[in-house]
Amino acid sequence: xxxxxxxxxxxxxxxxxxxxxxxxxxxxxxxxxxxxxxxxxxxxxxxxxxxxxxxxxxxxxxxxxxxxxxxxxxxxxxxxxxxxxxxxxxxxxxxxxxxxxxxxxxxxxxxxxxxxxxxxxxxxxxxxxxxxxxxxxxxxxxxxxxxxxxxxxxxxxxxxxxxxxxxxxxxxxxxxxxxxxxxxxxxxxxxxxxxxxxxxxxxxxxxxxxxxxxxxxxxxxxxxxxxxxxxxxxxxxxxxxxxxxxxxxxxxxxxxxxxxxxxxxxxxxxxxxxxxxxxxxxxxxxxxxxxxxxx
Amino acid sequence: xxxxxxxxxxxxxxxxxxxxxxxxxxxxxxxxxxxxxxxxxxxxxxxxxxxxxxxxxxxxxxxxxxxxxxxxxxxxxxxxxxxxxxxxxxxxxxxxxxxxxxxxxxxxxxxxxxxxxxxxxxxxxxxxxxxxxxxxxxxxxxxxxxxxxxxxxxxxxxxxxxxxxxxxxxxxxxxxxxxxxxxxxxxxxxxxxxxxxxxxxxxxxxxxxxxxxxxxxxxxxxxxxxxxxxxxxxxxxxxxxxxxxxxxxxxxxxxxxxxxxxxxxxxxxxxxxxxxxxxxxxxxxxxxxxxxxxxxxxxxxxxxxxxxxxxxxxxxxxxxxxxxxxxxxxxxxxxxxxxxxxxxxxxxxxxxxxxxxxxxxxxxxxxxxxxxxxxxxxxxxxxxxxxxxx
Numbered sequence: 001x002x003x004x005x006x007x008x009x010x011x012x013x014x015x016x017x018x019x020x021x022x023x024x025x026x027x028x029x030x031x032x033x034x035x036x037x038x039x040x041x042x043x044x045x046x047x048x049x050x051x052x053x054x055x056x057x058x059x060x061x062x063x064x065x066x067x068x069x070x071x072x073x074x075x076x077x078x079x080x081x082x083x084x085x086x087x088x089x090x091x092x093x094x095x096x097x098x099x100x101x102x103x104x105x106x107x108x109x110x111x112x113x114x115x116x117x118x119x120x121x122x123x124x125x126x127x128x129x130x131x132x133x134x135x136x137x138x139x140x141x142x143x144x145x146x147x148x149x150x151x152x153x154x155x156x157x158x159x160x161x162x163x164x165x166x167x168x169x170x171x172x173x174x175x176x177x178x179x180x181x182x183x184x185x186x187x188x189x190x191x192x193x194x195x196x197x198x199x200x201x202x203x204x205x206x207x208x209x210x211x212x213x214x215x216x217x218x219x220x221x222x223x224x225x226x227x228x229x230x231x232x233x234x235x236x237x238x239x240x241x242x243x244x245x246x247x248x249x250x251x252x253x254x255x256x257x258x259x260x261x262x263x264x265x266x267x268x269x270x271x272x273x274x275x276x277x278x279x280x281x282x283x284x285x286x287x288x289x290x291x292x293x294x295x
Numbered sequence: 296x297x298x299x300x301x302x303x304x305x306x307x308x309x310x311x312x313x314x315x316x317x318x319x320x321x322x323x324x325x326x327x328x329x330x331x332x333x334x335x336x337x338x339x340x341x342x343x344x345x346x347x348x349x350x351x352x353x354x355x356x357x358x359x360x361x362x363x364x365x366x367x368x369x370x371x372x373x374x375x376x377x378x379x380x381x382x383x384x385x386x387x388x389x390x391x392x393x394x395x396x397x398x399x400x401x402x403x404x405x406x407x408x409x410x411x412x413x414x415x416x417x418x419x420x421x422x423x424x425x426x427x428x429x430x431x432x433x434x435x436x437x438x439x440x441x442x443x444x445x446x447x448x449x450x451x452x453x454x455x456x457x458x459x460x461x462x463x464x465x466x467x468x469x470x471x472x473x474x475x476x477x478x479x480x481x482x483x484x485x486x487x488x489x490x491x492x493x494x495x496x497x498x499x500x501x502x503x504x505x506x507x508x509x510x511x512x513x514x515x516x517x518x519x520x521x522x523x524x525x526x527x528x529x530x531x532x533x534x535x536x537x538x539x540x541x542x543x544x545x546x547x548x549x550x551x552x553x554x555x556x557x558x559x560x561x562x563x564x565x566x567x568x569x570x571x572x573x574x575x576x577x578x579x580x581x582x583x584x585x586x587x588x589x590x591x592x593x594x595x596x597x598x599x600x601x602x603x604x605x606x607x608x609x610x611x612x613x614x615x616x617x618x619x620x621x622x623x624x625x626x627x628x629x630x631x632x633x634x635x636x637x638x639x640x641x642x643x644x645x646x647x648x649x650x651x652x653x654x655x656x657x658x659x660x661x662x663x664x665x666x667x668x669x670x671x672x673x674x675x676x677x678x679x680x681x682x683x684x685x
Contacts, residue, residue: 003510006506009509013502013503061545128558132534133536135536140509142531145502216522241640267503
């Protein structure tokens, strides 16, 4: 029987982990919601953002949090460009399948370029507060994990408000729900979809920065992330950002608590068990409602 | 120049081998999965060739390396050694890199009755195949890496000796082998295991493992790690405020990037190592100097293992007085089995299966630098216990 202290510590770690997962998965579910694109390269962009944060810190001494001033607009632009130049060229009938191939290629390209530019050596940002922590009722909360959680909270709240309260958000949701009807109402769905894709990639810039605070990075790291992130967005309901966030919190917590009796290897399988259960019993997802109908 | 011309002249004259170079065949993973360590071993071999040739070669003949690239592929490596031994009729062979390539290529060498000294077979599988010609040119296999540390811990007075230990190892034969070698010995000596975690190589989050270890408050922390997992686990443990009396990790702490990766909080961290540029073995000084002059940076473990392989074969050839295929090879094998060879990683000798009889040196981070602390006869600094807080 685990001690109360270990349980409490694990619950806190699970919460923090779930927050990070939610941030990393939010962009992924957005792409699918907007245009049925399965974006395999999302985690590669996360690692790219982490590398940029590392590089700016290494070369110019810029704090990773400040590096987002560069990477967020950069990634937004890249997302718009990617959607307008490449993804719109795919035929709508086979879009989902072909997008897997196209974005798979992009992931390989990013991995190759990272390896070429920075070699395969593992890197880590050396922050003064990297191992600092706060105490809470006997448990410890690492400062970097808390910052990552804060970034997730701010980014997801902003995203939510953007979608719910702005004209652009309405247009984007209309595009998600019924593209033709949205077009009849005078929405430039092509442009809106491009911006939506850009926002998804901007979340990758924030997520990658959060990741870089507390992880050792290397070019092929993204393959370790894409599986759990895909599982999260399926469990959460494809296209639903709140669904992905709830699924991420639930799975992060489950992973953290299962770790105690079962060990790391089995605790990690919770993602795949949840994925399997979702596909078998509730293909529309457990938290998101009908496919992409709700935000 | 004159010497070279003279040598060529005599070889033109007839069958005499005296002027011909001794050709050594090697297959190495110069591309593919193992290309980084593969190239390291190649540099070790080339450094050995240059140094020995400058000294007049082996048996008065120059040494020539014939290196093929097996692309880290086990089928290729077999074909390569078939070609080197059967078709090219090289005089001697050196082994490739990694257990996965050493085992199949050792079979070929065995078939042709060739002496097979290899620089990279740390997994115990290598020595369970019944090879008669194989010798691993390094101080110890994975399970024996921590032997000096185990002895040191168990020799402490009962009131100082640690009582509990936590182990975390990557699910990988090498990494697990190192941690479990120490675990067996400490358990036998009465140090209780309180955490025993195995994690897959793709683990990205170490906070859960760290929470378990921190909660156990184990006196001793042992990580069977490669680089990134070792670093991530140490940082996660530091974040939880865990302070062990002794912390030992394989691989990670000897990496040049280690200190900056964990924010320079390295105090007292231990690591087993098969090679140190500072080790006071006689040939090591020459190796480090000449290698650095040749390649522009100091040698690491892979290079040292390649160099050591050359030293072992050279010692056998010099003692026996021959280097060609056929009966000579058995004499070389018998000589290596019966003797101890002084190398850049210390004196080496082998058991019946070709397994080295030694143990790794133990290094410890002291005042921002990693120094040899065990065994006693080569130490550069005193073993620090309990370790300072990190």
